[in-house]
Amino acid sequence: MDPKEFRRIGHETVERIAQFYEQLAAQGLEQSDGTSGSTSSLGVPAPIPRIPVLSQVQPGYLATLIPSEAPETPEPWSAISSDIEQKIMPGITHWQSPNFFAFFPSNSSFPGILGEMYSAMFNSIGFNWQTSPAYTELEQIMCNWLAKAIGLGDAFLSSSTSSLTDGRPQLGGGIIQGSASEAIVVAIIAARQKMIDALKTDETDDAAMAVAGKLIAYGSTQTHSATKKGAMIAGVRFRALEVDPVTFSLHGETVTAAIQEDLANGLIPFYITATIGTTSSGAVDDIPGIVQAASEYNVWVNVDAAWAGSALVCAEYRHLLAGVDGVDSFSFNMHKWMLTNFDCSPMWVKNRKYLTNALSISPAFLRNAASSSGLITDYRDWQLPLGRRFRSLKIWFVVRTYGLEGIRAHIRKHIQQCIIFENHLLARPNLYKIVTQRSLALITFSIVPPSESKWSANDLTNAVCDAINADGEILVTHTVLNGVDVIRFVPGGTLTTDAHIVGACRVFDRVTAHVLSQ
Amino acid sequence: MDPKEFRRIGHETVERIAQFYEQLAAQGLEQSDGTSGSTSSLGVPAPIPRIPVLSQVQPGYLATLIPSEAPETPEPWSAISSDIEQKIMPGITHWQSPNFFAFFPSNSSFPGILGEMYSAMFNSIGFNWQTSPAYTELEQIMCNWLAKAIGLGDAFLSSSTSSLTDGRPQLGGGIIQGSASEAIVVAIIAARQKMIDALKTDETDDAAMAVAGKLIAYGSTQTHSATKKGAMIAGVRFRALEVDPVTFSLHGETVTAAIQEDLANGLIPFYITATIGTTSSGAVDDIPGIVQAASEYNVWVNVDAAWAGSALVCAEYRHLLAGVDGVDSFSFNMHKWMLTNFDCSPMWVKNRKYLTNALSISPAFLRNAASSSGLITDYRDWQLPLGRRFRSLKIWFVVRTYGLEGIRAHIRKHIQQCIIFENHLLARPNLYKIVTQRSLALITFSIVPPSESKWSANDLTNAVCDAINADGEILVTHTVLNGVDVIRFVPGGTLTTDAHIVGACRVFDRVTAHVLSQ
Incomplete structure (x- = not known):
């Protein structure tokens, strides 16, 4: 690959990266009617494909799609880039989705990506x-x-x-x-x-x-x-x-x-x-x-x-x-x-x-x-x-691009988002029980079984957690605290807006109702 | 930084990466008259600045150029990109230079860089x-x-x-x-x-x-x-x-x-x-x-x-x-x-x-x-x-872009280049002594002191090695084998051509003569 070809493909890749984040930003703003539509960043309904947060592939999916031996001769980039979309993309669990509330966030940012590009350029x-x-x-x-x-x-x-x-x-x-x-x-x-x-x-x-x-x-x-x-x-x-x-x-x-x-x-x-x-x-x-x-x-x-x-x-x-x-x-x-x-x-x-x-x-x-x-x-x-x-490059790019003020706003936004979610839980004491108080942008809770329900709180909480993750709209993680099964909710995505939190609240209400109705 | 701004800066960065490798590729094709000119990739003499392989800065250089505290408010990208050129570039030792023969090579390639870009995009x-x-x-x-x-x-x-x-x-x-x-x-x-x-x-x-x-x-x-x-x-x-x-x-x-x-x-x-x-x-x-x-x-x-x-x-x-x-x-x-x-x-x-x-x-x-x-x-x-x-992406991109045939050609090129250098040493037994036989693309040798010289072989070899690295045209590493000080020479750079090896031979001859003349 010579510099001329790299210029062409590199520019194509920059476009793809920008699109990737535009598509993710528009993901999963669940409609108030409970359907899972998506809305463009301009607020206009757009035909943006739904991207499940949790990859929906089965173990071994990729071995059926990729040759078992390396090619002897060069392949054109068009074959590679097509494979990224067709074969890799379905196997990605989208930590950059605004609807990722699992584990802890994994913040990406454009200056962070530029830091990786310059680091790859120097490669010392x-x-x-x-x-x-x-x-x-x-x-x-x-x-x-x-x-x-x-x-x-x-x-x-x-x-x-x-x-x-x-x-x-x-x-x-x-x-x-x-x-x-x-x-x-x-x-x-x-x-x-x-x-x-x-x-x-x-x-x-x-x-x-x-x-x-x-x-x-x-x-x-x-x-x-x-x-x-x-x-x-x-x-x-x-x-x-x-x-x-x-x-x-x-x-x-x-x-x-x-x-x-x-x-x-x-x-x-x-x-x-x-x-x-x-x-x-x-x-x-x-x-x-x-x-x-x-x-x-x-x-x-x-x-x-x-x-x-x-x-x-x-x-x-x-x-x-x-x-x-x-x-x-x-x-x-x-x-x-x-x-x-x-x-x-x-x-x-x-x-x-x-x-x-x-x-x-x-x-x-x-x-x-x-x-x-x-x-x-x-x-x-x-x-x-x-x-x-050369990891310090990305720190330098990020801190200068956002300024400490911008970084503080980013942190405060997610803590405020967790408060929105906390208030949603608090308003529904018959449905949700907060198990540990909110710590910054992390809160844990369990699902409250209806009286005379067949469910134990632990089983119900696990069933709702599994159903939510299988659904693919949002992703959360389960954990156990002192024998109590809980769902952790941690907003922190770079692209997560308040609207995604409201959407997540609706997902919890909807899926919990669905699990209980079965 | 929004997607629009990322597109602009991302494209600018792709251009910079392509230029970086074009500039390095044209480095240090030492002229047969012994001057250290440079020649463009088209073979036409061009005003490409000489980039020393070994960074020439002194310890502590950067602290005098960069504020000691993070900025409170955002800075424009233009300030950052200008700083990369003015403040970072002089502090880089260029492992990607075709004249880097030190340590072991650190191969970069355009598909490798694209792999890092896609990995940074997913950031899962x-x-x-x-x-x-x-x-x-x-x-x-x-x-x-x-x-x-x-x-x-x-x-x-x-x-x-x-x-x-x-x-x-x-x-x-x-x-x-x-x-x-x-x-x-x-x-x-x-x-x-x-x-x-x-x-x-x-x-x-x-x-x-x-x-x-x-x-x-x-x-x-x-x-x-x-x-x-x-x-x-x-x-x-x-x-x-x-x-x-x-x-x-x-x-x-x-x-x-x-x-x-x-x-x-x-x-x-x-x-x-x-x-x-x-x-x-x-x-x-x-x-x-x-x-x-x-x-x-x-x-x-x-x-x-x-x-x-x-x-x-x-x-x-x-x-x-x-x-x-x-x-x-x-x-x-x-x-x-x-x-x-x-x-x-x-x-x-x-x-x-x-x-x-x-x-x-x-x-x-x-x-x-x-x-x-x-x-x-x-x-x-x-x-x-x-x-x-997501490190496997870059393997996938590299192996498919080059094919195994291309990778074999890359390896064989450097081994052949080491043979060119070996023959240069063998042809000058009064000047150079091979200490360990060539292994693939690595050979070690010492400098032979002239008879009745004040130099011991070890001191002379170290003096030549230091003088070569200070000169900045090429970079090599010193080591000690059974008490014998030797210079290691390892071609392996992605951009290294046979002409760079010929240039390196001239650098050794020139610097050795200079050290002996002092």
């Missing part, structure tokens, strides 16, 4: 400073921008590299990890090395293993599974602590009790994930209490604010950061709720040396004058893989 | 089958395409999901990891769990830790640092075994001796990385011998063919796969030498259950009917992070 592998200084330096500056924008303390900022020439040591700093899972693994590994270094009796592997074999990491029963998986990856013990049965948040006293119990049993507590905005219900752990409990025993506290972290750009939610000054590391996913295409998980640490102590390896072929001087940051020593993409 | 998070069936199924099919294209045995293929309805179990299969480093960590973790399960005396954490504390992973002194780092991440011991002093490859007998020695010392060998194409010199380990040594002790063999794996599309290099039928896992980086933008590291295993045993977690909020049925693959259980991008 910025594993150390020299392999593309702009990769490292823009990432440092963007992490500082974000840290300030969400109110993280100065301790998490990296000093500018230029200021280093006066010999001031850099302690804290930020990096963009690929995902919250990777941020958690990195924190666990840094914490493990810190504790091993503190307790080992000599420099042998045996001494290190004697400590490692006793280490235990904590989360709560509501902590994202990434912490348990992170402990599995690191090969350390893991314990899920009980949460408050009403708020589903983890208390400091629970942590203290667990630490004391495990110490008494000969184990070594070394790490805990505290969550701002749990996956199931958006609960916020008692971070001041956890920090107090952990600091007494030198336990590393990592805050996972994967989803809720974006809301911290708004001053009215800044109180959620209480206690964060005392934690060791913090991360959130810009790719969830801050208009930035996946993947983009900024992570900050208060002391970078614990990352590099745990993850740095410098063989001869990766050494160079700039790295050895200590003047620069080599991000390969802050993360699991060696190679890295 | 395909962590399990249901969250976008096309993500999972295209990835399975692409891994099968590639496995067949490079000659991996049937044991590494995944059966199509549709064929599963007859109850045939799926054993092997492929996944696209983000990087070879991640593939190695995943293999280490799977191998660790397999050995723990085999040896633990009961189901307690204590029993598992008793085994884990004795585990030792192997690589050679030439294995990529990702294996040592992988062992650090997994928290297991690591030992680098000695290689053949001439070929730099690891022998089976060395592995047997190490296993027996470590067993005698109470350790438990469980994992080894065998390399096809080491980073320093392109050495190929004795895989049949290593497999024989390892299989006797139930040690997991993982083949890292990160760079050289791409060459296996050519029948004439298929002999490098000897013994691979007996290994447990295999990976290579399409993003190095197979025209596919970073990141794209296909990995295959012979028994998928060892991955899922080590990495699977299924909390309620991630459960769904399709996953529970066992009919489908949930790739989150085959990798470190939860979320994943």
